[in-house]
Amino acid sequence: MRQSSTEWRPGQAQDFGRKPLALRHRLADSPLFSDAALETLIEATPRVRFHVNTIEREETDSRKWREGDMVGLSGRDVMAAVARGNIWVHLQCVQETSGAYRDALDSLFADIERHVPGFHSYRRSMSVLISSPRMNVALHADVPGQSLWQVRGRKRVWVYPPRPPFLPQDRIENIVLQRSSDTDLPYDPSYEAAAESFELGPGDWTTWPRNAPHRVQNGDCLNVSFTTEHWSDELRAGYAVDYANGLLRPLFGGRDLSRETKGPAYKAKFALAAAHKGWRWLTGAHGVRLKIDFRVDPTAKQGFVDVAPYEILK
Known part of the structure; x- marks a missing residue:
């Protein structure tokens, strides 16, 4: 019998997709997430399938989330910039870039479906996240079902209930309709009383209910993780x-x-x-316009330099 790639405590399978959960996985040592593999993946990912972002480390206003670019840089230079700077690299749909990641994705969901009675998923995807020490990821809400899998480093995740005031109905509608970005959410320190919080280290993963707003703060170390998205x-x-x-x-x-x-x-x-x-x-009335105002630079203190703003359609 094949070894399961995920570990579940009693009751967690019934709560999958209903409550925030913290679980374990066995992919932390996979060669798919070595430096060499990540450098190759960065170089192979087309512009339409990546984001590069930054925000001040203590900033809670999601409107300060900035979008950048890294076209033409080597994977090694990008990794160096992440290690020394304050940036977040998001390589989307990596299963479309490499069959090895597609196999890993299919294996994970086959494992989840074995554990969760009645769960069937489709239109699944995997994104790889490479982020700087103490990087702050703004409060945001995702549209599909989502899980976060930690591979290297440590981070803390805060998950908020998917209802007002944390998730006003008009905000999630605008995100779904692509009228605004997934960070277009209000935040107030009082929200923390309702948050569930998890510290993730290598081999940990967490998942939450549909559209649940969440934010992330890295520990003082480079972080490598990946997200999976799915539909049912x-x-x-x-x-x-x-x-x-x-x-x-x-x-x-x-x-x-x-x-x-x-x-x-x-x-x-x-x-x-x-x-x-x-x-x-x-x-042709689809896609989101992004304002680009910085470029990754491994020689810069923050791992990037500001550029004159311009827009792309993504």
Whole structure:
């Protein structure tokens, strides 16, 4: 019998996707996350599939999250910049870049589905995160189901309930509709009383309910981790409702609408969301404009230098 790549305590399988969880995995020593493999992956990742970001280490205002670039740099130079600076490199959909990461992703979800009764996932993806010592990742909310897997270094993760005031309904609608970024969320220090917090070291992983806002603070060491995203029928239904509610909000005076995923109203919203998404793809009205205002530089103190701002569509 093959060894499981994840470890579960009693009761955790039933809470998967319902509550924030802290679990263990066995990929911390995988050669996929060696320096040599990461340098190769950086160089192989196309511009459309990476982000480079920075924010002041103690900043809590997610609007201060900045976007940068690293096109043309070697993987070794990027790793050096991360090690000495204050940047966060996000290599998206690495399963599309290398079959080895696709195999690892498929193996992980096969393992999760063996442990979680009735869970079936599709449209899965893996992103690799390489981030600086004490890097602060702004409060944000993701649209698909998501888990964070720690490989090297230590970080603390704070997870907040996916409801107002932590997640105003209009904010998640705008994120789903790509009218705003996933960091467009309010923050107040009083939120900490409702947060669940986990410290992650090599071999730890954590997962949380759909859209739960979260933020991250690295320990005083370079961090390597990866995220996995997935969809299920339940997640897709919730996404469709938020999408349709965002379209309908102006017609109802900005009033919040039901997020119910059953019944005639849900079916009408699902149809509206599907039709609107189809129209956007046909007209090319999709994607998000990003303002780039810095460039990775391994010789700079913070690992980057400011540049004249310009925009890209991603």
